[in-house]
Amino acid sequence: MAVQTEGDRLHTVASDHMSPGRILAGRALVWGTALVLVATAVVQALNDFGHIAFGFDNWRPVLYAYVLWAISLGVAQVLIRGEQGKRALFVLPAVLFVISMVVFPLLFGLYISFTDWNLSSLTGRKFNGLDNFRQMLSDPFYWNALKNMVYYVLAIVVEYAIAFSLALLLNAEIRARKFFRVVFLLPLMLSPVAVSWMVGKSMMEIRFGPLANLARFLGWETPSFFGSPIVARLTIEVMDAWTFIPFMMIMLLAGLQAMPKEVLEAAKVDGATRWQSFWEVIFPLMLPVSITAIAIRIIFKLKLADIIINVTAGGPGGATDSVTSFIFREYRDRSNVGYGTLLAMVYLILIVIFVTSLLSIVNRWSKRAGWGGSG
């Protein structure tokens, strides 16, 4: 990431002379629409709490007012700041969109997570302080789900090894490379829900599924893919790996193809064997790409849920539960919004700590190894 400390990469000279009337109009526009937004929000809130009879059926008008405010903020940028404002328009829509879609719900979620709120109970929500947190500490299923996430994340090492070997195979001098690349990419195109039916329910059907038949053929007399906790977890992991290995494979393949050929030839001239040139030339050169691929894979792995929800629903006995699928059921089966949200928030905090420490370790390590700020 190229950090620009000073000035634009694309310089433009513009006569930024704004008339006072224009600036005033811009300010009036922003503040006027902001006033409309606040007014609708206040009216709606008062109506919600039953203080006044006047109001709308739902909060939709407030949303419209917000959109209006956002648009006039953009217009005002141009009115007030001219060329500079037009440049701000490149980033402003995305920033406003993400802030309104993430920051606001997160704050709202933080509030929910400290309430006792069950959608099926009639009492509505009420603030209960740290009760949810205490409940979490003594909830064995949540800790179990977190522990499973550790297993799932650790399994990425194996996925990485497979993806790397596939990338090496595709990078070798082979015929029909395009055919193999397309076929290898296919699992990534499939939706996890379809995969969980096609593979998890149908191919692993104990009586007649082809995988069960294969297992019997290989000597496993009573194949059961979801019977014991370890096997079930492994099965889920295999299915998830199957859909995501192509992703890492393609990134690694791109890295392999971008590698300078001279280095490999030099190694060959120096008499390195295949094995040596892999471990001492290819692998070190591929480290930055590998780290990017693994980092993205970890991020996706931490969201793992669809397959688990659809195949095992967490069973047997929570052995396959991921945090996401556990919270999903907490909401779906028990409508426990307050507690579920707290669990999700704690998970988010854990993820942020985990990912940032991982990144800082990688950064420090890469500085020492001397291949500067890539990855």
Next chain:
Amino acid sequence: MTDKPRQIFADTDSDLAFRAKWTSERILIYTALGIWAVICFFPIYWTITTSFKMAPDVMKGHLVPWLDFSPRWRGWRSLGLSPETIFETSTVREEFLKRFMNSVITSLSASTLAVMLGSLAAYGLSRFSYRFGFMKNSDISFFFLSQLILPPVVLALPFLVLYKQLALLDSRIGIIALYTLMVLPIVIWIMRDQFSAIPVELEEAALVDGLSNWGAFMQIVLPIALPGMVAAFILSLVLCWNEYFFAALLTSTDAKTLPVMVASQTGSQGINWWSMAALSAAAIAPLVIIGIVLERYIIKGMAAGAVK
């Protein structure tokens, strides 16, 4: 006849050994490739063939059509998509088409929106320096990319409540907004790479010729960056089409998407293998076709950022 004339280019023993080694290596490589190709392709093959099976064929685990079993339209008939039923009215087919259209509309609009917002932001960040409060360009980039680690479950429940208040629950617009948010970091990741690869001199020339910043962006930069945008768009499309979590929580009747329909079919009265197979096959077909036809864009998209 004392001695044969010596062949100058005869294969020595070491040459032959090399040859043998080369051949065995080829065999090994192609075997490995073949095995993995089967692993990748077999589930798709199984699903498609199962949709043409009758109950006994499924139970006996038959694999090869015409050899093991004779294909029937059983599965597709139950979806109303077989040749005999395609012109008749079928409630199942209507249901399926409704879900299918929901998926098409939500994923297409979300991807379009994300590519528009994301390209603009990525271009701005790669060309100008901004300052929002304490945030500079690198902070803003990080802010966008950091959305990637946000697990959907954190947003799901607040959105459930918010959407209820906003009357956006079970609406396509609500789902589109969430999907856009979900793929935006990836689009920005890819497009930032694309734009920083385009030399600034091109736009400087355009500016000298009298175009504005936006004019230069629209007329000069966008056409060059188009392949990258297509790559970002297709990758977004794949993610949105396959999304299940938000759709399962936030839609019920009107806006239900295809993955939710597939997931809800596995229900109570035993599984109809053939109709499930037909449904799954229909659900994955669009993306499988896209994957085969537009493979190089998908690879381009995923390779962006991997190599710098």
